[in-house]
Amino acid sequence: MIDLYFSPTPNGLKAKLFMEEAGLPYRLVPVALSKGEQFKPEFLAISPNNKIPAIVDHEPAGGGAPITLFESGAIMLYLAEKTGRLIPRDAHGRAEVLQWLFWQMAGLGPMAGQIGHFNVYAPEKVPYAIDRYTRETSRLYGVLNQRLVDRPFIAGEFSIADIACYPWIVPYEAHGQNLAEFPHLKRWFESMAARPATVRTYEGVENVYAPKQAISEEERDVLFKQGAKARA
Known part of the structure; x- marks a missing residue:
């Protein structure tokens, strides 16, 4: 089983799309970005860049401890290599x-x-x-x-x-x-x-580029105004 830490941004959706195309069993773990859940210590332990998507693969190839991974491109490549699908071998x-x-x-x-x-x-x-x-x-x-x-x-x-x-x-x-x-x-x-x-x-995914109403200043601060001091 793979835990997919997800929000419906393009990067989050690409990871979800891989899971669906490859038929991988996964558990969706929503991360509410506008509420600052990406800054929680337990999420930062998986994704130190405080961005989604991130995954925890509880059954890595060859066994052993679970593998955590952030950065959507790295996730794409890791899953393609793990499954032997969606990337050529030659x-x-x-x-x-x-x-x-x-x-x-x-x-x-x-x-x-x-x-x-x-x-x-x-x-x-x-x-x-x-x-x-x-x-x-x-x-x-x-x-x-x-x-x-x-x-x-x-x-x-x-x-x-x-x-x-x-x-x-x-x-x-x-x-x-x-x-x-x-x-x-x-x-x-x-x-x-x-x-x-x-x-x-x-199916049923929110379009984050067409918000139904203007975001609040508090949400804007959480989404766009975090700097290095927020990590201290």
Whole structure:
């Protein structure tokens, strides 16, 4: 059994999507970010960066003590290697998948996350930031669109690269993007959305980029104003 410490952000959803695609038994452990549960000592013992997702694998390959892991990219790779699924075994195929997994971690996620923040959560409009991150996210959508011109999935066959990227395309409207401008990305996105595992993953999940009401100042402080002193 794997404990998945979860909140419905794109990074949390990618870990949940892997569990569903691979058919792994897991227990969902909700972490209420706006209530500061990510700063509880018991969670920090698992995820010292106070971010979700994190996992505790109670049955690691080869036995032994449970393995704890934070960082969604590391979780993707660990679970793929543990199960022998969703990552090729040959060197060339593995390299293809890994470069796109790291591309998502280093580019698509951070840039899309920034424009999502400034469009949805910032208390005031910051035109320079909105323009900067909208343009960079558009560029990254374009990179992915071009990659998908001649293949059904990002690395050719369905893999953790697709699982990592899909949740970061779901909030495309909050990113200020129009999928009609990226036809190959749109085709891939629609095929991903139709997968049974995706349907199960997103069933009943809150859209964190479309909050029903403005967040309170207290919640804003917890989510966005924590610094090093908060850890002391």
